[in-house]
Amino acid sequence: MGKMSVLIVDDDKDIRRMLEFNLQRLGADYHVVAVKDTDEALKKIEEEWFDLVLTDYMMPGMTGVDLARVVHRLSPDTQIILMTAYSSPKLRNTSDHVGFDGFLNKPFDMEQLRRLVEKAARQSKTEREARTNAKATPAEKLPAQETIPSKTPPQPESIDQHLQNLKVNSGVQAVLLVNAEGQLLKTAGQIVTKNADDIAKNIVESFLATSKLSNLLENKETFKSSFYEGDAYNIYVCHVNQTSLLAVIFDVTLRPGVVWFYTKQTAAALSPLVK
Helix, strand or coil, X not given: CCCEEEEEXXXXXXXXXXXHHHHHCCCCCEEEEEECCHHHHHHHHHHCCCCEEEEECCCCCCXXXXXXXXXXXXXXCCEEEEEECCCCHHHHHHHHHHCCXXXXXXXXXXXXXXXXXXXXXXXXXXXXXXXXXXXXHHHXXXXXXXXXXXXXXXXXXXXXXXXXXXXXXXXXXXXXXXXXXXXXXXXXXXXXXXXXXXXXXXXXXXXXXXXXXXXXXXXXXXXXEEEECCCCEEEXXXXXXXXXXXXXXXXXXXXHHHHHHHHHHHHHHHCXXXX
């Protein structure tokens, strides 16, 4: 078996170190990385492949369930084990719905953890081999003189597609793309038309105010984002480039961490497209 890559996500430093130490004892076939929060976890997952994510449930920003939903989109074949000291029938049902590959109640013994991780390693190896064989089989069946036709390269997504994907992936009510003058460029989702222009104008004015605050704090660059928390709806605003901002309006019941992640991702994708 090739190296098994495991990502540990836990905001408790002592637990994180304990898990890392014990999993490293499984041997040289295991590559173990430990991070303190979901932001670091998502950066790592975008940078490298992990067979398994071992995540705590209660963490700042996102919960382990929120993180799992994002991981499933970024890396569908990565397996996920949830650790929690807050087990309940409701959480169990949510976990089953999200599709975890294991569930650990804290406190747990290390032998139980190692068994789960080794089981995930075997499952990951089986799935990777199945994917490799599935990809190889069509080519092996072709006559020697035939070649596989080249696929048409995917077309780059438009601005409208990026905005719509952001709305769907994050579950927000509305997405607004606004220029530096406070003019509404594009929207996705539900927003009252007569209010949209005023909302766009106020978003820019508020963001410019935070930029002045950033300068007063002697930051080398202005703030990249701002968050406004309300009793019914929240607004998150993210810097796209020098000419535009991306804003999302979402219900207070949504976890901000998931919204922030997809908004930042979309802003980066829009940066070269918005002039």
